[in-house]
Structure formats: C-alpha cells, structure tokens
Amino acid sequence: xxxxxxxxxxxxxxxxxxxxxxxxxxxxxxxxxxxxxxxxxxxxxxxxxxxxxxxxxxxxxxxxxxxxxxxxxxxxxxxxxxxxxxxxxxxxxxxxxxxxxxxxxxxxxxxxxxxxxxxxxxxxxxxxxxxxxxxxxxxxxxxxxxxxxxxxxxxxxxxxxxxxxxxxxxxxxxxxxxxxxxxxxxxxxxxxxxxxxxxxxxxxxxxxxxxxxxxxxxxxxxxxxxxxxxxxxxxxxxxx
Amino acid sequence: xxxxxxxxxxxxxxxxxxxxxxxxxxxxxxxxxxxxxxxxxxxxxxxxxxxxxxxxxxxxxxxxxxxxxxxxxxxxxxxxxxxxxxxxxxxxxxxxxxxxxxxxxxxxxxxxxxxxxxxxxxxxxxxxxxxxxxxxxxxxxxxxxxxxxxxxxxxxxxxxxxxxxxxxxxxxxxxxxxxxxxxxxxxxxxxxxxxxxxxxxxxxxxxxxxxxxxxxxxxxxxxxxxxxxxxxxxxxxxxxxxxxxxxxxxxxxxxxxxxxxxxxxxxxxxx
Numbered sequence: 001x002x003x004x005x006x007x008x009x010x011x012x013x014x015x016x017x018x019x020x021x022x023x024x025x026x027x028x029x030x031x032x033x034x035x036x037x038x039x040x041x042x043x044x045x046x047x048x049x050x051x052x053x054x055x056x057x058x059x060x061x062x063x064x065x066x067x068x069x070x071x072x073x074x075x076x077x078x079x080x081x082x083x084x085x086x087x088x089x090x091x092x093x094x095x096x097x098x099x100x101x102x103x104x105x106x107x108x109x110x111x112x113x114x115x116x117x118x119x120x121x122x123x124x125x126x127x128x129x130x131x132x133x134x135x136x137x138x139x140x141x142x143x144x145x146x147x148x149x150x151x152x153x154x155x156x157x158x159x160x161x162x163x164x165x166x167x168x169x170x171x172x173x174x175x176x177x178x179x180x181x182x183x184x185x186x187x188x189x190x191x192x193x194x195x196x197x198x199x200x201x202x203x204x205x206x207x208x209x210x211x212x213x214x215x216x217x218x219x220x221x222x223x224x225x226x227x228x229x230x231x232x233x234x235x236x237x238x239x240x
Numbered sequence: 241x242x243x244x245x246x247x248x249x250x251x252x253x254x255x256x257x258x259x260x261x262x263x264x265x266x267x268x269x270x271x272x273x274x275x276x277x278x279x280x281x282x283x284x285x286x287x288x289x290x291x292x293x294x295x296x297x298x299x300x301x302x303x304x305x306x307x308x309x310x311x312x313x314x315x316x317x318x319x320x321x322x323x324x325x326x327x328x329x330x331x332x333x334x335x336x337x338x339x340x341x342x343x344x345x346x347x348x349x350x351x352x353x354x355x356x357x358x359x360x361x362x363x364x365x366x367x368x369x370x371x372x373x374x375x376x377x378x379x380x381x382x383x384x385x386x387x388x389x390x391x392x393x394x395x396x397x398x399x400x401x402x403x404x405x406x407x408x409x410x411x412x413x414x415x416x417x418x419x420x421x422x423x424x425x426x427x428x429x430x431x432x433x434x435x436x437x438x439x440x441x442x443x444x445x446x447x448x449x450x451x452x453x454x455x456x457x458x459x460x461x462x463x464x465x466x467x468x469x470x471x472x473x474x475x476x477x478x479x480x481x482x483x484x485x486x487x488x489x490x491x492x493x494x495x496x497x498x499x500x501x502x503x504x505x506x507x508x509x510x511x
Contacts (some may be wrong), residue, residue: 146411146428147383154380171416179409179430181378185402186446186465194378196411220416 002030005123005213006062009069009130009164010206012042013105015050017208020225025062028212034062035121037164037204038069038130041114043094043101051110068117069130070137070165075102081115089137124215126160127153133161140201141166146174149201159199162213167206169222174199242266245360245438246453247274247396248301249291251281251334252442252492253478255451256290258470259441268455272353274396274438275301275362277346278334280488281442282478288342300349301362302369302397307335308347326485333484356458359390363397372435374402382406385433392434394456401439401452401465407432436463449495 006025011018025032040054041047054064068076078087078099091099106114119136120129132138133155140149140163149172153161177196182189204211208225244263249256263271273296278284280303291298338346351368353360364370365388372381372395381404385393409430416423439452446452450467457463476489 150379151383173414177411179378183374
C-alpha cells in the first residue's frame with residue numbers, strides 16, 4: 001500500500017473546505033496520514049465548528065494531526081498564554097478590530113487545546129511546520145534565498161521541510177551544494193569541503209489548495225479540493 | 241589600517257590592561273569591543289570604567305544584557321546544573337557590585353556595530369546567545385554573514401579565536417510550482433565571506449591561559465590572532481578574595497575551557 005501524507009493548512013474556520021478535503025482523501029488511493037499545518041483559525045469566520053470537528057473527528061474522518069500556526073499563536077498571545085506578551089504584531093499590522101474578531105471567532109473553551117498543540121512534527125527525515133524552524137511566522141517562498149532555506153533545514157536537521165505560512169504551493173529542491181571552509185586558529189589551518197545532500201522545501205498551500213506527498217517516491221502533488229468533482233462536471237481542471 | 245577587536249573581557253582587569261597595552265605598542269588606536277565586559281571576573285566596574293575612559297566602541301554581550309535585564313542565561317548555556325548554579329551566583333554577585341551608572345552604560349550598548357563591510361556582534365547577528373563555533377555547518381555559517389549583509393562578521397562569545405573563510409560555494413536550485421508543469425533550474429554561486437572570532441580577553445577557553453584578541457587590516461584584509469600574557473595570579477587572588485567560585489580562578493590558571501561551554505552550540509536562547 002502506498003503511504004501518502006496529505007498536508008493542509010489555512011482553513012481559518014472553513015468547515016466546508018475541510019469536509020471537501022476529507023471527501024477527496026477518501027477517494028485518494030493509499031494509506032493516508034492527514035497533517036494540518038496550522039491556521040485552523042482566523043478572524044474572518046466563526047471557527048468553533050471546525051475546531052470541534054478537528055478535536056472530535058467523525059467516525060469516517062481521517063484522523064487529523066494538527067500543529068499550531070500563526071493565527072493560533074496570535075490568539076494564544078492575546079489570551080495570555082505567552083506570559084506578558086500580547087498579539088502586538090497583529091494589532092499593528094491589521095488593527096484592533098481584527099484582534100477582536102479573532103478573539104470572537106474562537107470559543108475560550110478551545111484555547112487549552114490550541115495551547116497544547118505542537119510547534120511542528122519531524123517524521124522520517126521531514127520537518128512539518130507552519131512557518132519554519134526559526135519562527136511560526138517565517139514566510140518561506142520561492143524567492144527566499146537558498147542559504148536561508150538551508151539554514152531552516154539545518155536547524156531541524158531534516159532533508160525535507162514542509163511549510164505553510166506563505167500559503168503558496170511549490171517544491172524547491174536544493175542540490176549539488178558545495179562550499180569550502182578554511183579555519184585558521186591557534187593550532188593551525190583546517191580545510192574542509194562541505195557538500196549538501198539533496199534537500200527540499202515544500203510549500204503546501206492553504207485553504208482548498210493542499211499537497212499530497214508520496215513517502216516512498218518523494219513525489220509531491222499539488223491538489224485543489226473538489227477538483228475531481230469539478231473536472232467531471234466542467235470537463236477541465238487544473239494541472240500541476 | 242590596523243584595527244583591534246577584543247571580546248569577552250569578563251571583569252578581568254589585569255587581562256584587559258595587558259591587551260590594551262599590547263594594542264597600544266602596535267600603534268593601533270581603532271579598537272572595537274564585542275561585549276561581555278562583566279561576568280565571572282572580580283572587577284566589573286573597573287573594566288567598564290576603563291572601556292569608557294578609552295572610548296572603545298562596544299556592543300552588548302549576553303552577560304551585559306542579562307545583568308541589565310535581571311535575567312540569568314537559561315540553563316541551555318551551561319553544561320551542568322552545578323555550572324549553572326555557579327553562573328547564577330556570579331550573575332547575582334556582579335549585579336550587586338555594579339554601580340547604577342555602569343549598569344546604565346551596559347543597558348545602552350548597541351546589539352551590533354557596522355563599519356562598512358564589517359559587522360561586529362557578540363554572539364551572532366541573530367542573538368547574543370548564539371555560538372558560532374569554528375566547526376558549525378558551513379552553509380549555516382555563511383547564512384549568518386550573508387543575511388546580515390556583511391562581508392566580514394566579527395564575533396566572540398565562544399571564547400575560541402579563529403578566522404573562518406567560506407569560499408568557492410555554489411548550489412543548484414530546482415523549482416516546481418503549482419502554476420506550471422515545467423521544472424525551473426538555476427545554479428547559484430555563493431559569495432566569499434569570513435567570520436572572525438576574537439576569542440576572549442578575560443576568560444580564554446582555547447586550551448591556553450593567554451588572553452586573545454585579533455588585529456584586522458582593512459586594506460590588506462589580513463587578520464591575525466594575538467595572544468597576550470597577563471598576571472593571572474593577580475586575577476585569581478581577586479576572584480578568591482571577592483568570594484566568587486574558586487573554580488573560576490582554577491580555570492584561568494589552568495587554561496581549561498570546559499567549565500561553561502554550551503552543550504548544543506546551535507541552540508539559540510529563547511527566554
């Protein structure tokens with residue numbers, strides 16, 4: 001049986017999209033593990049039904065493995081779960097109204113569950129994280145300098161880093177890296193050539209856009225939820 | 241022109257005086273200090289006052305920050321609980337001894353100093369607590385310099401002096417995105433960069449007992465590590481007389497480094 005990971009993020013309270021993804025995954029061949037890389041909540045809509053469903057999956061749901069994302073971090077900050085800090089970055093960038101909307105979008109009874117979520121998972125040689133190993137808000141994209149991407153991979157000591165913060169879908173491979181290092185200290189000169197084994201950073205998308213990863217073949221597939229049914233209905237579709 | 245870079249003075253006045261004299265004998269007037277003026281040693285006020293008197297450009301070290309903020313470095317900085325307790329005791333002792341004026345001086349030190357293509361920091365551009373050890377991953381080391389938009393990064397914190405040149409690097413990037421079936425490929429040459437660690441004036445941990453610092457020539461780009469002898473006995477006596485842990489004196493006397501070295505050099509303190 002093919003082992004696949006489904007990596008989703010940025011649902012922001014959208015239970016309909018989550019149900020659509022669950023429906024998709026039931027039709028997807030293979031033994032699938034579902035990872036939710038944060039931003040389950042957001043300020044735009046009430047998130048309680050989605051949170052309830054993630055915590056109490058239906059009997060035929062794939063069990064979701066969740067970590068916290070940037071929006072979860074903001075509500076935890078604002079609700080006093082991070083000491084004296086508050087969601088100042090959100091307040092400065094989006095304003096007081098958005099902070100209030102976020103607080104109103106999530107029932108307080110869910111906060112302990114959110115606070116208990118992990119920062120990320122390390123599975124096999126892969127890191128699954130909302131932003132990066134540096135910060136939950138680290139926005140890795142195709143334009144991020146390769147050295148920065150390598151640094152984020154190195155910090156976690158992984159060869160693949162799945163990230164969601166940018167909301168983009170991409171698969172960026174770093175190969176054939178080589179760098180000469182010469183250290184001079186009080187004991188003399190020490191030369192070393194360092195090579196980078198093949199490494200990759202994968203943007204998993206957000207909302208209806210999610211990613212399937214074949215663990216055995218290292219293949220990523222970018223998917224839009226409901227695409228199969230749309231394709232049947234409309235006779236066309238997206239090609240990734 | 242030659243300039244001197246000193247770091248990690250750690251309240252060791254005889255060592256600081258000896259190093260400043262060595263710098264003066266070479267006719268160098270441009271000196272930059274990478275912080276940790278205090279901590280471990282017995283003369284925190286005297287060292288700060290000497291740095292102020294000489295008008296030496298200084299950035300803030302992790303000890304300077306901790307003493308000001310009333311925070312002890314987290315236990316990740318210590319190899320054992322006993323070392324942590326000693327460190328905390330030294331922190332408390334230093335806090336009590338420092339004058340308000342000198343605390344204010346430490347509080348107002350900048351995190352970094354930039355001079356043209358050179359960046360001067362205590363630990364790394366990311367944090368005063370991050371160790372850039374000579375054997376750290378070369379790509380990660382290059383990232384620290386490059387992201388700081390510097391050509392040469394001067395740091396301290398490890399108490400081990402070294403000059404590291406990172407050169408002839410390249411990396412290939414292959415990109416597949418959701419908007420296209422095509423795979424884009426590009427090869428990038430990485431810039432040559434250097435990391436210079438000034439070692440420690442007041443608490444060497446390189447296996448010897450001499451104070452270390454570096455001399456950089458900004459015309460030829462040459463960097464030399466200097467070792468300076470100082471009156472270790474004088475500092476050791478002052479440590480004992482001050483009631484600080486005797487192991488601090490033993491460490492200076494024997495030149496052993498292991499007492500306070502971080503286990504995980506890549507760890508960044510996130511207190």
